[in-house]
Amino acid sequence: MTDEQKAVRWEKGADGIAIVTLDEPGRSANTMNDRYTQAMGEVVEALVTAKDELTGVIITSGKKTFFAGGDLELLSSAGPKDAAAVFARGTVVKAQLRTLETLGRPVVAAMNGTALGGGLEIGLACHHRIALDAPGVAYGLPEVTLGLLPGAGGVTRITRMLGIANGFMNVLAQGQRHKPAKALEIGIVDELAASQDEMLHKARAWIAANPDAAQPWDRPGYRIPGGAPSRSIRSSSSMLSAFMKPRPSSPQIFISTGWMRIQPSGVTETVASISNGMSITLCSTPAWRRPFASGRTVRSLIGAPS
Secondary structure, three states: OOHHHOOEEEEEOOOOEEEEEEOOOOOOOOOEOHHHHHHHHHHHHHHHHOHHHOOEEEEEEOOOOOEOOEOHHHHHOOOHHHHHHHHHHHHHHHHHHHHHHOOOOOEEEEEOOOEEOHHHHHHHOOOEEEEEOOOOOOEEOHHHHHOOOOOOOHHHHHHHHHOHHHHHHHHHOOOOOEOHHHHHHHOOOOEEEOOHHHHHHHHHHHHHHOOOOOOHHHOOOOOOOOOOHHHHHHHOHHHHHHHHOOOOOOOEEEEOOEEEEOOOHHHHHHHHHHHHOOOOOOOOOOOOOOOEOOOHHHHHHHOOOO
16 A cells, blocks of 8 residues: 555655645545554654654645544444444554654644544644634534543643643533634634645744644643642532533443443543543543443434434
């Protein structure tokens, strides 16, 4: 298989910057399926090998959108018997993104269109995010509206980036799809650009100005905005407890240990568990939770047959 036939490809320019392009052949949008996982793994491995020759990395898309998120066809075909395989696949995706963000070179997401779910999670693993400011473009983690949790590190990175209250209310709990200007205001993107060319120009400029870029949480002395999770949760207990109250009428989704209410209760518990030393390398949700779309209501939300 040639690079042009792979879902992710890369090339190094004369300036030492690697351009990683998400572009699954034969599809109008990129999704986080097995083809992506295999190709992204190969690209990340190649970047690690070529690290000494690189000055930075830019991740962009060959589609009109940046990345559509999880592959709903794949999710809708999963059932309880697939628990271990689904969880293992997610673990691989998270490990790839963690390797990327600890590469030791500045990594910029040039999100040249809508980035939702897994698409934004790819961006969150980068040190700097530039969003396309154009009509119809949206950024967010809408998994909660499908009864799912962000599965590629989104919960932990949003919490570390924005803090408990801001991240929970503006990104995680309601699954908002933000317009570019609002995404910039909230802090899930760092810059806006009016075109692909402007975006790449800004990305190269940022790399040149930040050769030692790293995630804030990988720097000594880092503190979560608003305080540590346990302190923030206590101070915001009235807000969070409202999402933790049992709702008998709420839709259900299957997890490996039984049944769990649809989000945002699951998001709340996941955010809270960060205070127990959750590793951003491996977990977006606790390892003992393995949610997928096998519940009747969630399958209906996704559009899968019952």
